Amino acid sequence: xxxxxxxxxxxxxxxxxxxxxxxxxxxxxxxxxxxxxxxxxxxxxxxxxxxxxxxxxxxxxxxxxxxxxxxxxxxxxxxxxxxxxxxxxxxxxxxxxxxxxxxxxxxxxxxxxxxxxxxxxxxxxxxxxxxxxxxxxxxxxxxxxxxxxxxxxxxxxxxxxxxxxxxxxxxxxxxxxxxxxxxxxxxxxxxxxxxxxxxxxxxxxxxxxxxxxxxxxxxxxxxxxxxxxxxxxxxxxxxxxxxxxxxxxxxxxxxxxxxxxxxxxxxxxxxxxxxxxxxxxxxxxxxxxxxxxxxxxxxxxxxxxxxxxxxxxxxxxxxxxxxxxxxxxxxxxxxxxxxxxxxxxxxxxxxxxxxxxxxxxxxxxxxxxxxxxxxxxxxxxxxxxxxxxxxxxx
Amino acid sequence: xxxxxxxxxxxxxxxxxxxxxxxxxxxxxxxxxxxxxxxxxxxxxxxxxxxxxxxxxxxxxxxxxxxxxxxxxxxxxxxxxxxxxxxxxxxxxxxxxxxxxxxxxxxxxxxxxxxxxxxxxxxxxxxxxxxxxxxxxxxxxxxxxxxxxxx
Numbered sequence: 001x002x003x004x005x006x007x008x009x010x011x012x013x014x015x016x017x018x019x020x021x022x023x024x025x026x027x028x029x030x031x032x033x034x035x036x037x038x039x040x041x042x043x044x045x046x047x048x049x050x051x052x053x054x055x056x057x058x059x060x061x062x063x064x065x066x067x068x069x070x071x072x073x074x075x076x077x078x079x080x081x082x083x084x085x086x087x088x089x090x091x092x093x094x095x096x097x098x099x100x101x102x103x104x105x106x107x108x109x110x111x112x113x114x115x116x117x118x119x120x121x122x123x124x125x126x127x128x129x130x131x132x133x134x135x136x137x138x139x140x141x142x143x144x145x146x147x148x149x150x151x152x153x154x155x156x157x158x159x160x161x162x163x164x165x166x167x168x169x170x171x172x173x174x175x176x177x178x179x180x181x182x183x184x185x186x187x188x189x190x191x192x193x194x195x196x197x198x199x200x201x202x203x204x205x206x207x208x209x210x211x212x213x214x215x216x217x218x219x220x221x222x223x224x225x226x227x228x229x230x231x232x233x234x235x236x237x238x239x240x241x242x243x244x245x246x247x248x249x250x251x252x253x254x255x256x257x258x259x260x261x262x263x264x265x266x267x268x269x270x271x272x273x274x275x276x277x278x279x280x281x282x283x284x285x286x287x288x289x290x291x292x293x294x295x296x297x298x299x300x301x302x303x304x305x306x307x308x309x310x311x312x313x314x315x316x317x318x319x320x321x322x323x324x325x326x327x328x329x330x331x332x333x334x335x336x337x338x339x340x341x342x343x344x345x346x347x348x349x350x351x352x353x354x355x356x357x358x359x360x361x362x363x364x365x366x367x368x369x370x371x372x373x374x375x376x377x378x379x380x381x382x383x384x385x386x387x388x389x390x391x392x393x394x
Numbered sequence: 395x396x397x398x399x400x401x402x403x404x405x406x407x408x409x410x411x412x413x414x415x416x417x418x419x420x421x422x423x424x425x426x427x428x429x430x431x432x433x434x435x436x437x438x439x440x441x442x443x444x445x446x447x448x449x450x451x452x453x454x455x456x457x458x459x460x461x462x463x464x465x466x467x468x469x470x471x472x473x474x475x476x477x478x479x480x481x482x483x484x485x486x487x488x489x490x491x492x493x494x495x496x497x498x499x500x501x502x503x504x505x506x507x508x509x510x511x512x513x514x515x516x517x518x519x520x521x522x523x524x525x526x527x528x529x530x531x532x533x534x535x536x537x538x539x540x541x542x543x544x545x
Contacts, residue, residue, distance in 0.1 A: 119476040120478070131478060132411065134475055134477075135478040135479060136410070136411075136533065136535055137491065137504055138471055138475035138489065138491070138506070139491055139504060140471065140475050140476075143469050143470075143491050146470075147466075147467040147493050150467045150469060151466065151467040151518065153518075154467070154517075154519065155518075195472065197472055197473060198469040198471060199469050199470050199513055200469075201469075244445060244446055244447050247500065247502060248502075249493055254438070254503065254504045255437045255501060255502065255503040256501055257445065257501065258434060258436075258499050258500055259501070260434075260435065260498070260500040261433050261434045261435075262448070
C-alpha cells in the first residue's frame with residue numbers, strides 16, 4: 001500500500017475581512033499548489049471541509065473550489081465534522097491515495113465567520129441540542145470552556161495566573177507568524193486586566209472567530225518521488241468518537257451520560273483521540289518534538305498537554321511554569337501561536353495545524369522554528385463528538 | 395420508582411420544549427427515561443434507542459432523577475448570550491451557570507443558579523439540590539442551588 005505524503009501546504013492569513021470564503025480558499029489552494037510545484041490540472045481529488053455559515057456553496061465546498069479553480073473533471077467530496085472537519089477531509093483524501101484511486105489530492109477548508117458568539121441555526125429547533133442549550137440555559141461556548149477551566153482549578157490547583165501564562169506564551173510564539181491574525185506581545189497583567197467573559201476566563205483567553213483558509217496537497221509516495229527532498233508523511237489520522245458513558249459535559253449537550261449502569265471507560269474522549277493516533281503511527285508521547293493543539297481557551301491548552309500524555313494528569317500548569325511548552329522548551333506546543341493568535345476559522349483550523357507542523361518538520365517555520373523537529377502531533381475537538389489527532393513525521 | 399403520567403406540566407404555564415422535563419412542587423426533580431432492560435437513565439428524557447451501545451432496547455419508562463448532587467463546576471455569563479436566549483430590557487444582569495453531578499445517577503446536568511445564588515456562594519464539590527425558576531420571558535426552567543439553603 002502506498003503511503004500519503006504532503007507535497008505542498010498553503011494558507012490565506014487569518015483575519016476578519018468579510019470577503020466570500022471562496023476568495024480565501026483560492027489563495028490557500030494556489031499557495032499550496034505552488035509550494036508543491038504542481039498545476040491544478042494535476043489534481044484528481046478535491047477533499048473539502050464544509051463551512052456551515054456561507055450557504056449552499058459552503059455545504060458543497062469541494063465542488064465550489066473545483067469550479068472556482070476551473071472544472072478539471074476531478075472527483076470531489078465534502079466533509080463536515082465541526083472543528084475536526086479539516087482532519088476528516090484529510091482522512092478522506094488519505095484513504096483515496098492509499099487505496100490507489102487518487103494520486104494527487106487538494107485538501108482544503110476556508111471560512112468567513114460572523115462577529116460575536118457562535119450561535120445555533122435560526123428558527124425554533126427543540127430537537128437540536130445546540131438550540132436547546134442557548135434557548136433555555138444561555139450556555140455559550142465560552143461558558144463550557146470556563147466550566148472546564150474552573151474544574152481544573154478545583155482538581156489540580158491551577159490559578160488564573162497559570163491560564164494567563166498560557167496566553168502570554170502563545171502571544172510570544174505568534175509574533176513572527178505571518179499567517180496569524182493577532183501578533184502582539186502581552187503580559188500576564190494585561191491578560192488578567194481584560195474583561196471577564198465567563199468566570200474565570202478573560203476576553204484575551206477565549207478564542208475569537210476568524211476568516212481564513214488552509215490547503216494541503218496530499219499525494220502518493222510514487223507521485224512525490226523526485227519532486228522534493230523534505231517530504232512529510234501523514235503517519236496517523238485519528239477521528240475517534242466518544243465511548244459510552246462519558247461524564248464530561250461535551251458541547252453542545254446540557255447533560256452527560258449516566259455512569260450508574262456502565263463503568264466509565266479507561267480513557268477520556270480527548271485522550272483516546274491521541275492514543276489511537278499514537279498507536280497508528282507507532283510512536284509514543286516521548287517521541288513528539290512539537291504539538292499544535294486546539295486552545296479554544298487558555299486553560300484548555302493545559303487539558304491537551306495531559307490528553308496528549310506530554311505530562312501526567314494534573315501537571316499541565318507545571319509545563320507552562322517551567323517553560324517546557326514554550327519555544328525553546330522541551331516540547332513546544334502551539335509554536336504557530338495557536339487559536340489564541342489565529343481565532344477559529346472552523347473548516348480551515350485542523351488543516352492550519354497540519355500546515356504549521358509541515359513547516360516545522362521541514363525546518364521552514366521562520367522565527368518560530370522548533371529545532372530538529374521530526375515528529376509532530378495535532379489535536380482538536382469540536383461539537384457533537386467530533387475530534388481529531390494527526391501525527392506527521394519526517 | 396412509580397411511572398409518571400406522560401405530561402404533568404402545570405396548566406396555564408407557557409408551553410415550551412422543556413416543560414415536561416421536570417416537575418415542580420415541594421420536591422422538584424428532573425425527569426429521565428430509564429431503559430427497562432439495562433436500567434440506564436437518559437436526560438433530556440427522550441431517546442429512540444438506549445444509548446448504552448451494549449443494549450438495543452427501545453423500551454423506556456419515565457422516572458425522576460435524584461434531586462441532590464455535588465457541584466462539578468460553574469461559571470457565569472458576563473455578556474448576553476445570542477438568540478434564541480431571551481433578550482432582556484435594560485442593563486445586562488450576569489447569571490451563574492452550574493454543572494452538578496447527580497449523586498444517585500452519576501450524571502452531570504447543567505442549569506442556571508437559583509435566584510439569589512452568586513459565584514461567591516459556590517465551591518466545586520459542595521452539595522447542591524434542584525429547584526425550579528424561570529427565565530426573563532417567563533419560561534419555567536430548572537435551577538440548581540446549594541443544598542439545605544433558603545435561597
